[in-house]
Amino acid sequence: MVDLKGQYESLREEIERGFRQVLETTQFIMGPNGAALEQEVAAYCGIRHAIGVASGTDALHLALRAAGIGEGDEVITSPFTFIATAEAISYVGAHPVFVDIDPQTFNIDVDLIEAAITERTRAVLPVHLFGQPADMTPIAALCRRHGLKLVEDCAQAFGAEYGGKKSGAFGDLGCFSFFPSKNLGCFGDGGMIITDDDAAAEAVRMLRNHGSRERYHHAVIGYNSRLDDLQAVILRAKLKHIDDYNRRRRINAHRYSSRLQGSGVLPPVEDGKGLHVYHQYTILCEARDAIQKALNSKGIASAIYYPIPLHRQEVYQEEWAGVSLPVTEDVAGKVLSLPMYPELTGEQIDRICDVILGAL
Known part of the structure; x- marks a missing residue:
């Protein structure tokens, strides 16, 4: 990752x-x-x-x-x-x-x-x-x-x-x-x-x-x-390098989004109100499990942030029993974070995207 x-x-x-x-x-x-x-x-x-x-x-x-x-x-x-x-x-x-x-x-x-x-x-x-x-x-x-x-x-x-x-x-x-x-x-x-x-x-x-x-x-x-x-x-x-690191994260994120456009995967949305620095590049997709399985078969990391919302965690479950937060629960079932760091290369991103497109 x-x-x-x-x-x-x-x-x-x-x-x-x-x-x-x-x-x-x-x-x-x-x-x-x-x-x-x-x-x-x-x-x-x-x-x-x-x-x-x-x-x-x-x-x-x-x-x-x-x-x-x-x-x-x-x-x-x-x-x-x-x-x-x-x-x-x-x-x-x-x-x-x-x-x-x-x-x-x-x-x-x-x-x-x-x-x-x-x-x-x-x-x-x-x-x-x-x-x-x-x-x-x-x-x-x-x-x-x-x-x-x-x-x-x-x-x-x-x-x-x-x-x-x-x-x-x-x-x-x-x-x-x-x-x-x-x-x-x-x-x-x-x-x-x-x-x-x-x-x-x-x-x-x-x-x-x-x-x-x-x-x-x-x-x-x-x-x-x-x-x-x-x-x-x-x-x-x-x-000293943080602005450059974040600039390179944004370049990598936009390459991901360009490659995945029209694929059925929803890339991260920039709302235009602030500067997104892509600590994670997180897609939303109904076929998350199939994508993750395909990536894993090629030795490519991915992660689910976060699979269990906080109101469904055991420690808070009793207090929040019976309360539904539908958007959170829906998103938690579809998100998948892909490798993201400043040193990630365009070739690596292309390989990751090829595997995702193949899985779809």
Whole structure:
């Protein structure tokens, strides 16, 4: 699905030089590379604060805590995403409220959000799924109208844009994952929160470091969630190239779409409201199982993101028993993600498409 070795080879010298520097200085936690990365990401996103944390899941968790979301609150989000989105809501004692998705973009259906708001609703958490930004203008307007916090799940959308802003810069807080397969990925777990809110940034900095502003002085119960300097070295090297990586992903996506046009496969839809950065290239097709079997027979990877919507997961099943979200359930039965990464070649894409067309 993704070839991480090719990208590493192109950056090997810079990354290994940075590793040696960290190893020689032994500043592994809260070191200069982490601080520099935070400054560079903040500048890239056009926002005042960027705070490195240990994972994308931690980014969501700490952002919700910093936003004041807690026991008994409700947070409206998408059911068609990785479990971490809902997990983070549950971590703070709140309840995820799942709203059905748009059948073309697979992002939360903006027209359905308002009907899900109750007196317990405190936030909306849209997911920029597969690299396509959710429709943020109406979501932000709705949040302002109802006095709700807006927290963006940008785990799959580093460098994506909406309304002239980078993903994560639209809401109160934006949350990124640096899992190795992401558009901007490190060599382990890592994450980041961005915000223009000084108080929220201060809260996140305390929460990630055991609730401490000053060493051995702890104002709140916090967590151990810090992005280490070795991971920061990798991310700083890759950040310089992120726009080019995303440009090449878009070229590859458009080649896929051109080859599959008129085949009975529905390619990803760009809604024209933002810049899609194709963390995944995900098709929609009735013949998904046949296509996946054919690809597998040729040694070509594919994946189903996501086969079980969150409202059908065992952990949430009791609360959501009897509730149908028909678009999500239909899409989950038809989606298939194909290999996607900047180093993917045109010849590889053509071979993949030939197998798909043959299966159809």
